[in-house]
Amino acid sequence: MTIAPNLAGAWRYRQFILSSIRAEIRARFTRSRLGGLWMIVHPLAQAAVFALVLAEVMGARLSGLSSDRFAYALYLLSGMLAWSLFSELVTRCLTLFIDNGNLLKKMPFPRICLPLIVTGSALLNNVLLLIAIIVVFAFSGHVPSVHLVWMPALMLLTLAVGLGVGLLVGVFNVFVRDVGQVVPVVLQFGFWLAPIAYTPDIVPPTLRRLLYLNPMTPIVRGYQDVMLFGRAPDAAGLAWLTVVALVLLGAALVLFRRATPEMVDVL
Amino acid sequence: MNEPILSVARLGKAYRSYKSEWLRMLSWFGVSVGYSTEHWALRDVSLGVAAGEAVGIVGQNGAGKSTLLKLIAGTLSPSEGEVRARGRIAAILELGMGFNPEFSGRQNALHATGLMGIARDEVAHAMPEIESFAEIGEYFDQPLRTYSSGMQMRVAFAVATAFRPEVLIVDEALSVGDAYFQHKSFGRIRQFKEKGTALLFVTHGLADIRALCDRVVLLDRGRMVREGAPDEVVDYYNAMIAEREKTTVAVEQIRLGDGWLRTRSGTGEATLAELTLTDADSNQELKSVRVGERIVLTARIRVHDSIPRLVLGYMLRDRVGNLVWGTNTWHTGQVVENLHAGETVEYTLCFTCNLGPGSYSFSPALVSTDTHLERNYEWTDNALVFEVINTDKQYFVGTNWLDAGFQIRRDGSH
Numbered sequence: 294m295t296i297a298p299n300l301a302g303a304w305r306y307r308q309f310i311l312s313s314i315r316a317e318i319r320a321r322f323t324r325s326r327l328g329g330l331w332m333i334v335h336p337l338a339q340a341a342v343f344a345l346v347l348a349e350v351m352g353a354r355l356s357g358l359s360s361d362r363f364a365y366a367l368y369l370l371s372g373m374l375a376w377s378l379f380s381e382l383v384t385r386c387l388t389l390f391i392d393n394g395n396l397l398k399k400m401p402f403p404r405i406c407l408p409l410i411v412t413g414s415a416l417l418n419n420v421l422l423l424i425a426i427i428v429v430f431a432f433s434g435h436v437p438s439v440h441l442v443w444m445p446a447l448m449l450l451t452l453a454v455g456l457g458v459g460l461l462v463g464v465f466n467v468f469v470r471d472v473g474q475v476v477p478v479v480l481q482f483g484f485w486l487a488p489i490a491y492t493p494d495i496v497p498p499t500l501r502r503l504l505y506l507n508p509m510t511p512i513v514r515g516y517q518d519v520m521l522f523g524r525a526p527d528a529a530g531l532a533w534l535t536v537v538a539l540v541l542l543g544a545a546l547v548l549f550r551r552a553t554p555e556m557v558d559v560l
Numbered sequence: 561m562n563e564p565i566l567s568v569a570r571l572g573k574a575y576r577s578y579k580s581e582w583l584r585m586l587s588w589f590g591v592s593v594g595y596s597t598e599h600w601a602l603r604d605v606s607l608g609v610a611a612g613e614a615v616g617i618v619g620q621n622g623a624g625k626s627t628l629l630k631l632i633a634g635t636l637s638p639s640e641g642e643v644r645a646r647g648r649i650a651a652i653l654e655l656g657m658g659f660n661p662e663f664s665g666r667q668n669a670l671h672a673t674g675l676m677g678i679a680r681d682e683v684a685h686a687m688p689e690i691e692s693f694a695e696i697g698e699y700f701d702q703p704l705r706t707y708s709s710g711m712q713m714r715v716a717f718a719v720a721t722a723f724r725p726e727v728l729i730v731d732e733a734l735s736v737g738d739a740y741f742q743h744k745s746f747g748r749i750r751q752f753k754e755k756g757t758a759l760l761f762v763t764h765g766l767a768d769i770r771a772l773c774d775r776v777v778l779l780d781r782g783r784m785v786r787e788g789a790p791d792e793v794v795d796y797y798n799a800m801i802a803e804r805e806k807t808t809v810a811v812e813q814i815r816l817g818d819g820w821l822r823t824r825s826g827t828g829e830a831t832l833a834e835l836t837l838t839d840a841d842s843n844q845e846l847k848s849v850r851v852g853e854r855i856v857l858t859a860r861i862r863v864h865d866s867i868p869r870l871v872l873g874y875m876l877r878d879r880v881g882n883l884v885w886g887t888n889t890w891h892t893g894q895v896v897e898n899l900h901a902g903e904t905v906e907y908t909l910c911f912t913c914n915l916g917p918g919s920y921s922f923s924p925a926l927v928s929t930d931t932h933l934e935r936n937y938e939w940t941d942n943a944l945v946f947e948v949i950n951t952d953k954q955y956f957v958g959t960n961w962l963d964a965g966f967q968i969r970r971d972g973s974h
């Protein structure tokens with residue numbers, strides 16, 4: 294079957310994948326003044342809001358951070374860089390097959406192309422955001438340390454987790470549409486269940502373990518270590534998470550493969 | 561018969577529903593869960609299409625035509641049976657799939673051929689051909705959103721048919737754009753066929769089927785009910801539709817000695833007793849008619865049951881089934897009303913035979929209104945077959961005698 298997900302098949306369709314990614318980027322740039330800047334402005338603005346409300350208005354003091362007045366904003370940005378990649382992958386994959394229903398019904402092509410397109414464009418967005426954040430860091434006097442070399446590995450790990458979760462919920466959503474309503478809510482919880490807007494120290498020790506139920510927690514910590522604290526991430530924790538991510542991604546691919554023949558029937 | 565390039569064996573597609581969709585997902589992993597209902601959209605269809613052969617698929621909505629095409633194209637997975645093809649299968653199930661409004665025609669051509677799995681260098685090679693076939697001039701490098709819908713269709717068709725596949729599947733896509741472009745699209749499809757592409761297509765235009773297909777398959781409620789020569793199957797299909805709409809006694813088909821197929825259907829309240837063709841002057845019955853001869857077509861109708869209205873319609877068709885002329889007494893305002901059992905009605909139709917040489921047929925229909933769908937008393941395809949011969953006119957071809965004359969004037973002294 295040509296439509297069954299396999300990477301060899303997808304290679305023949307690389308032209309389509311690349312030009313689809315290009316189409317998405319172009320869609321952002323054309324006919325809007327700031328164009329592609331919007332995808333950087335959004336997370337930056339969100340970080341600014343958090344920084345303003347939590348740090349300035351509510352006067353939250355985050356222990357473990359230096360008294361530098363930018364520290365909290367930079368802390369936020371590091372975590373949000375990880376979270377934005379994860380949540381973009383999950384949200385996009387969630388409705389991926391439903392949105393492309395007509396294409397799936399009318400054109401025979403390897404179905405794996407669709408998540409690959411999402412992966413490509415999400416990754417590209419994230420790299421641009423990373424560059425923007427590094428610039429922001431530089432302005433506030435923070436020069437990135439050598440530990441930034443960990444970044445590609447961290448991104449790949451985020452990608453594996455995000456794609457694994459995204460594909461699972463995306464396939465489920467084709468058959469059970471309630472999933473599409475539940476996932477955004479769960480994502481909201483997920484955001485607050487990771488130490489992005491706060492440091493783990495302010496969480497009561499009894500609840501702290503709860504944070505580690507969230508696979509994004511070790512990743513977010515890793516981003517903060519590499520970006521802000523200038524130290525290597527906790528390798529043991531990440532190794533453990535890599536195993537989890539690979540199992541998750543493998544399970545998602547198996548489900549995707551099994552679901553492919555019947556997916557079009559219910560779209 | 562050469563080896564079929566496309567073969568479909570006992571193909572079937574079932575749509576199953578489960579008590580819960582989660583149970584459906586469990587079933588993919590070998591857990592045996594019973595489904596609650598099962599609906600076969602298509603079952604037991606076997607078909608072979610040879611290189612260069614065109615097969616049309618007809619049937620009412622829901623007969624399984626699109627399901628069959630999607631199974632062959634590979635977007636649907638069969639529940640049983642298999643599809644085997646030698647070479648590339650291309651499917652035009654909808655024109656312009658994957659097109660992006662922000663891309664130019666050229667970029668869309670690259671994008672959409674990528675979606676067809678065609679390598680970039682091959683596309684680059686074919687690009688001038690795509691551009692010239694679409695004939696939209698400098699618009700080819702403008703964003704697609706600035707196109708008229710006709711222009712979009714032109715590019716879409718040019719892209720979809722840029723590479724000759726071994727098997728081409730077309731669903732209702734041939735009636736695109738203006739008459740000129742339609743003609744051109746037909747030409748390209750014919751060219752593919754001549755070069756050995758096996759064609760498979762669905763259309764509601766029965767005239768297209770007659771013009772392009774070597775064989776027609778009739779699907780009904782997911783089953784293949786008939787397969788054969790276009791005229792045979794299309795006439796049977798027409799009779800079947802009439803039968804669906806109202807109760808028809810039966811549909812019967814006889815192959816006449818000279819190759820014409822007579823299909824008769826109807827409820828039988830009024831039937832054709834006699835249909836003759838005579839010379840208007842001599843009253844002699846005719847089997848062959850001279851071009852330009854005045855002739856009379858006489859139909860005697862016997863009424864077997866009281867009916868409120870009777871309309872007689874004629875269709876005149878040529879050898880390949882093209883409709884040459886047709887009308888009925890509803891359109892001419894000559895409806896006969898309140899008929900009783902035992903009556904006979906005689907209709908005469910007087911005309912000059914301005915037809916070109918060849919074989920033609922009259923198909924009379926006895927109905928109650930302007931179409932045969934309300935009440936179809938009797939419909940007989942090819943009830944009367946006659947030959948038109950050219951004895952006294954200069955040589956000409958075509959189905960029409962135009963009585964045209966050349967005037968030639970030469971100028972200059974060289």
